[in-house]
Amino acid sequence: MSSITRRRALGVAAGAASAVTVLARTGQAAASAPRAAAPAADSDPAPFDEVYQGRRIQGGPAHGGGHHGGHHAGGYSVTIDGRELHVMRNADGTWISVINHYEPVATPRALARAAVRELQGAPLVPLTLG
Amino acid sequence: MTVRKNQATLTADEKRRFTAALLELKRSGRYDTFVTTHNAFIMSDTDDGDRVGHRSPSFLPWHRRFLMEFEEALKSVDATVTLPYWDWTADRTPRSSLWAPDFLGGTGRARDGQVTDGPFARTGGRWPINVRVDGRDYLRRDLGAAGRQLPTRAEVDSVLAMETYDTAPWNSASDGFRNHLEGWRGVNLHNRVHVWVGGQMATGVSPNDPVFWLHHAFVDKLWADWQARHPRSAYLPAAGTRNVVDLHDTMRPWNDVTPADMLDHTPHYTFDTAA
Numbered sequence: 001m002s003s004i005t006r007r008r009a010l011g012v013a014a015g016a017a018s019a020v021t022v023l024a025r026t027g028q029a030a031a032s033a034p035r036a037a038a039p040a041a042d043s044d045p046a047p048f049d050e051v052y053q054g055r056r057i058q059g060g061p062a063h064g065g066g067h068h069g070g071h072h073a074g075g076y077s078v079t080i081d082g083r084e085l086h087v088m089r090n091a092d093g094t095w096i097s098v099i100n101h102y103e104p105v106a107t108p109r110a111l112a113r114a115a116v117r118e119l120q121g122a123p124l125v126p127l128t129l130g
Numbered sequence: 131m132t133v134r135k136n137q138a139t140l141t142a143d144e145k146r147r148f149t150a151a152l153l154e155l156k157r158s159g160r161y162d163t164f165v166t167t168h169n170a171f172i173m174s175d176t177d178d179g180d181r182v183g184h185r186s187p188s189f190l191p192w193h194r195r196f197l198m199e200f201e202e203a204l205k206s207v208d209a210t211v212t213l214p215y216w217d218w219t220a221d222r223t224p225r226s227s228l229w230a231p232d233f234l235g236g237t238g239r240a241r242d243g244q245v246t247d248g249p250f251a252r253t254g255g256r257w258p259i260n261v262r263v264d265g266r267d268y269l270r271r272d273l274g275a276a277g278r279q280l281p282t283r284a285e286v287d288s289v290l291a292m293e294t295y296d297t298a299p300w301n302s303a304s305d306g307f308r309n310h311l312e313g314w315r316g317v318n319l320h321n322r323v324h325v326w327v328g329g330q331m332a333t334g335v336s337p338n339d340p341v342f343w344l345h346h347a348f349v350d351k352l353w354a355d356w357q358a359r360h361p362r363s364a365y366l367p368a369a370g371t372r373n374v375v376d377l378h379d380t381m382r383p384w385n386d387v388t389p390a391d392m393l394d395h396t397p398h399y400t401f402d403t404a405a
Binding site for chain 1: 176185242264266303314332334
């Protein structure tokens with residue numbers, strides 16, 4: 001069994017999409033549509049750092065844009081116990097993660113909390129290929 | 131000729147052959163390559179960047195091609211097997227025969243969400259979750275958790291009534307049929323079903339649950355139903371759209387198939403009911 005990072009898996013399957021996203025980020029406000037309780041897509045969510053149900057969840061600007069090129073949150077990074085949760089911001093400003101991919105929530109903090117509840121104590125792991 | 135049938139109408143023998151073919155694809159390692167592909171696309175498809183498999187007009191032709199490839203893999207194991215579809219407007223409770231032990235097995239247990247019956251239960255040892263985003267290597271479900279409800283037939287009909295295939299900005303903020311079927315906007319059909327099933331089906335590695343294929347086979351049928359209702363409505367956009375697969379653009383990862391190639395399903399398969 002080999003283990004590769006999500007970013008590397010993306011590089012194989014998705015080519016240069018990440019770089020395109022970073023460049024396109026600045027001009028994306030026009031794509032947003034209002035949804036209840038969602039912040040504007042072009043406002044940066046506040047950083048957070050808390051212990052939720054016994055696990056440390058943190059969110060904030062990603063370190064060094066290129067390093068997080070495989071993550072499409074406009075430079076925003078979320079971790080659970082120090083391990084990165086893949087997150088994505090929708091056009092209307094709501095958020096999803098790889099753990100809750102079909103159910104948008106209003107903020108990265110709500111997203112991290114939802115992931116903690118879903119994980120039931122399990123650790124996040126890098127994408128593993130069988 | 132390949133006929134895709136409503137899962138509720140399958141015979142015991144058809145169910146046995148379908149699940150046996152799934153287990154053989156899993157054993158050989160081919161199954162997990164589909165999970166990997168899906169997750170790679172779901173993590174890279176973004177509203178403001180390149181988008182192919184999801185949150186974009188090509189959501190429907192991309193999944194049609196993806197399911198065709200998977201169905202071919204099943205047929206290479208057992209030529210009599212085709213993909214069934216799950217009409218979740220009709221079979222809408224955890225008591226449906228879909229979730230019986232002779233088919234997909236039921237919901238997960240309360241403690242850890244683990245599916246404990248059926249061919250894909252951890253106890254059978256034949257369905258390890260290898261392509262995963264957390265430490266758990268067993269199939270999980272939480273059918274209808276927190277009182278969630280599957281879409282109704284009336285809700286489906288309200289979406290099928292939409293004449294326009296898709297609209298700018300061609301993403302999760304769009305109006306039109308595609309995005310309402312996908313579920314980022316409006317009554318929410320496709321996305322809501324993933325959430326209703328729970329477990330891996332709610333994550334980026336959702337094809338780990340075999341119900342993924344039955345769910346998407348029905349979404350695919352709804353596209354065909356929509357085409358029958360709106361014969362003058364075309365796939366959009368037609369050309370020249372940045373980051374989006376236009377009608378005659380090729381789609382990753384195959385690079386040799388376009389949405390135009392996928393508009394007519396009948397050369398490849400038909401359904402057990404007239405579209």
